Amino acid sequence: MTSLDELSPVPDHGLSWLEASGDHADIVLSTRVRLARNLQGHAFGSRARVDDSEAVLTRFRDCLGTSRPLCGGALLPMSELSSRSRRILLERRLISRELVGDPESTPAKGGAVLLSDHDPLSIMVNEEDHFRIQGLLSGLRLQDAWNDVDRMDEELGQELPYAYHHEFGYLTSCPTNVGTGLRASVLVHLPGLVLTKEIGRVLQGLGQVGLTFRGLYGEGSEVVGNFFQISNQTTLGKSEEDLVDHLDKMVRQVIQYENQARLVLLRDARSVTEDKIWRAYGLLRYARALSFEELMNLLSGVRLGVSLKLLPGLRVYTLNKIMIFTQPAHLEQAAGRDLPPAESDVHRAAYVRRVLAREGDGSTGTAVEGGDRSRS
């Protein structure tokens, strides 16, 4: 079975978060809210034996039949997916590295993901915690993401008895998640702050107000393409609404700083900035080989150009799509075979050239409507 067949039950291919809707979609790529939940009477992920994990998955599967809002969706057990399919789900940010496991070997029994078909929601089963309920939306939409996740949590908690402590709240494998089990994060693109060298101060400031930042793929990942994932650091001692509200306020503040930095760039270094943007566009439009990191850095320049309306013919949605479809497993999927890194770079450049050519030449300002969702 090919990866495409395996993932065909996935609603909307799990890509609705790319659509560039929602507030500040040119700066905020996506909003994610997740809740960590565990069942009573079973060891947590790291300590779980195979039969523990399988029991958790069985109980989850059983409640899908009874609970109305949970039943619509695709449940994908990791052990039934090819390595490439698992990596595609990771690249679409629908599952974590931990759930993918070692890409070369069969993943442990019991790991699975449920992708809801009527909300942009998913539940990872047997990750570090038994359940990770997460909502992923385009743009800055923290309150919406929290409402979706909250509703799903209510449903699941009615069906299965959660591990809950009157003082510590919802119990989790790692004490950094205990209490609400809530991690809200927003993926923001901050080239203005990086170019004006203000970013260090802003990130330092986030630390002082109880927030933290990570790279594109979450914990332990590096910052690429000027994308920063800002999230709450603590989970205990504040209500879910307060955590979400606080992050929302602070992110709006960061966006304001970013916009100020962009104005400074345009005022004091307009020609240099324009040159950077057009060079980035030119390289993406004509390069014959691109590593993913180089692509991300060039895309960052182009995204800034689109946001500042210096590159009129391009849509943010196109840039979002390029980010996802040029990752290794997606390129392999399109090629229908494994690709060594050097070949991958060639395929990546070809894909970008094709999409940019179709989208219209940035210099003419004529955009070609219609997405490229069919390629998924």
Next chain:
Amino acid sequence: MTCDQCGSDDAVVHLTQIVNNQISTLHLCEKCAAAKGLDTAPEAVNFPLSNFLAQTGEGDAASTEPAKDLRCSFCGLTFQDFRDTGRLGCPHCYSGFEVQLRSLLRRIHGGTQHVGKVYLPPDPSATDVQKRLETLRRKLQRAVETEAFERAARLRDEIRAMEPVR
């Protein structure tokens, strides 16, 4: 891309650092990264708990030596295992290591009392229901304040359904 350090091998580790508000990126091969003390395994980077864990049991008379031999009666995890991995074994560990965890939670979160959602288990007791109603009323108030009327209506119905019949 070749390694910035040795210039011969392919760079696989890209280290972005912020020092004095300056961002710098180093591209290193696996060997040079290891020589700099960087682990290339994704989980090993940036382990947020390690600093806090290193402090547990130090200068904290209540939680020193004897704590190491503590063992969870349900899953068998020892406190030392927890200190090594940063992960608890099961929900019962929270009772088994309560004293030690309380001081750790205070360091991480600044407190130990959960003030968010109150969980209503599948077969709730009267107190569970009462606590739950309090959270729902708080949510309702907030929904009205933020003019989320659809959500407010849903919450109001939920509260009505739970309130005891007078």
